[in-house]
Amino acid sequence: MELGNLHEYYTNYKDKMNWETKIRFALDICCGISYLNDCQILHHDIQSANILVNINEKIKITNFGSSKKFYDLTRNISPNIENVRYMAPEKLLTDNNTKKEKVPYDLKCEIYSVGALLWEIAELKKPHSDLNKSEILVGIRNRVNERYNLPFSDGIPDDWKNLIRTAMLHEPACRPKISKICHKLHKLSKDYSKFSTLDDCTEDYDENLSSIDDNQSTMTSITILTVEDAIRAHKSKNGNKQLAWQSFKYHSVIDIYAKYMVGYYYYHEEVPELQKISKDERVRIAVEIFKETADKGNPSAQLRYGICLWQGEGISANSFEALKYLKLSANQGNSAAMYVIGKAYLNGGNGIEQDRERGAKYLKEAALKNHLKAKEMCIKNNIIF
Template sequence: MVFEWAEYGSLRELYCRFDIAWHGKVQIALDICRGLIFLHSCDILHHNIRCENIMMSTGLVPKITNFSYSRMASGPTSDLKDVTDVTHWMAPEKLRDSVRHHFPYTFKCEIFSFGMLLWELVFRKIPYEKWDVIKVKEHVLAGNREKFKWGNAPLNIQKSLTEIIESAWQGDPAIRAPLQNIFINLVQLVDEYCTPDKESAPVILPDKKLDLPDFDINEISQIIPLEEGISAHKRNEYQVAWDCFVAHADLDNAIAKYWQGYYLWEGIEVEKDREQASRLFKEAADDEIVDAQFRYALSLVNNPPVKFDREIFLKYMTKAADNNNPAAQFNLGEVYLHGKLGNKKDKEFGIKYLKLAALNNHPKAKELLEKLGIKS
């Protein structure tokens, strides 16, 4: 079997011998992410993502290698003969894995490992270096991660890579950023930072050229699960809830966007911003969040920052009503029954939606149907 020659060895061998310029690191990160997306599109889980398993060919093009643990996503979880080699990059749900409580390896696990690989690439060291398996496991399962200490790194590099890495290594798999989102963020970083003037700049630099400082392990902030944020809202702990919703919305969670929009609309813990609230409602509505479909439609009415569009209003109000939102059914029934908002009267349509709302125990719908002498 013939393989392509990897001129620089593995990515770990490369960063141990040389510094890699920042524009080189972000391009390498993007290329690895692209390769991982391709594997996932083929339903393949690599199962061992780390710098040692990335070979660097001519032109510093990374190649994902070592598929000894790889499998199809639908296949049984690979039996790792020696977890010591992979623990430092392992997702917390896999660290909890046991005979009694089995957690299969998923695409979300691989995203976590990719986040650890990015940290390793950026800071040129194995995560939790020289720690034994038990210490790593205790540290990660307690919600702790490696620390960021950037030294003189460019500010846009610091901000963007911190956000990307943290989004990948969240403890709750449900809030880890999708790999496609990470890819988009890396593309944006490459476009912003890898400017034409850097094309001729060297990628490989003498060791210690970047002057990254030494540091100790420390805890970074973790995002509480979205369900806890919603529970905090119900307990009137609005600041806790708001911080949770903002953090999850930044990770592109549609439900969190709805809640962030709700807080901005009502002015809970923050100054009212109904224009921004309307935008967030629309984003969540387009991701099929039913309450957001209803709220977005309402946000188009008597909201000066937003131009009213009857067709768009009807589109989203109808979506919410057809998705069984009682308030949307009642409002749509009234619009058609009375010809509100410049809409043509359609009594049959109006009564249809009022009856649906009444079946969902909407009190105003029941009352209106009673006035009309119609049984609900």
């Protein structure tokens, strides 16, 4: 890569490593790891040597020689003077003790490595760099065994320090999910950059990740669309739905609409990989996502979650709760929600008291927004619009 790996970059271009750049790099890396996790891939070797910087100062995660699917059997990776700096305690300490049962590498191990890498980005030096190379393996094991915490220099933002501390907690279960780390970094990016947007981690992004097959040395790129381009691909008759799905999953960490679209794909079984999941399980996952994004204000999610509640699909039926979400969507101008509410009040039933006047009001508003079924119902019931 043109500007070298991350360690080489911050060594050669230290003057460029202000907090805006540090946060941008960290967010790019964590979004990439989140995307890999969505694809059920664990990298297994997160360290600055495996993060490359191109001529446009965009980040690539590389060296997938040790990567595995979540449920694949993993081989033990022996600690060396580089990877030991980022290795989780549960791996580092058990791998050195033949009497203890070996701990498989999992998401929580990867999070610890991310925390160590974030410390490196903040301090612009490798973790445990104060130890001599000749003693680094034993020295780090001793430190980890004593629950040593990497020290911080003055001027490190408290939010950044807290993020690292939680990611590097000795107890794996207490470490945060990668999505939470991404959200925290995104919040930091807005504090440090007046140009920050919801697409910070992927603006002009087309090949942030590079993968290396276990049996190949050839590097291939994984293309990710912006949310806007993914929407266009999704809506296009000949659009690449698989690429749109991958892109929505990637952006779903920080973009509410992208997260909603992930739920949409689960619900409608849009891509082959989702066809392997039972319908009940797909709908259950979709409803959970609809609820999460509805509560964050997305009108399309409010509509769909309301309909699921009304029909009892993927969740226990609750017409009053359904109306609450449908009204939230209608209040944001969603004509489909207006139509469903209008029809419910006009006809009554399902626990809803008939109110033709209120029903006519919602149907008229939907018709004025050119909702075809609302127009037909207005004409049928002599509602002038």
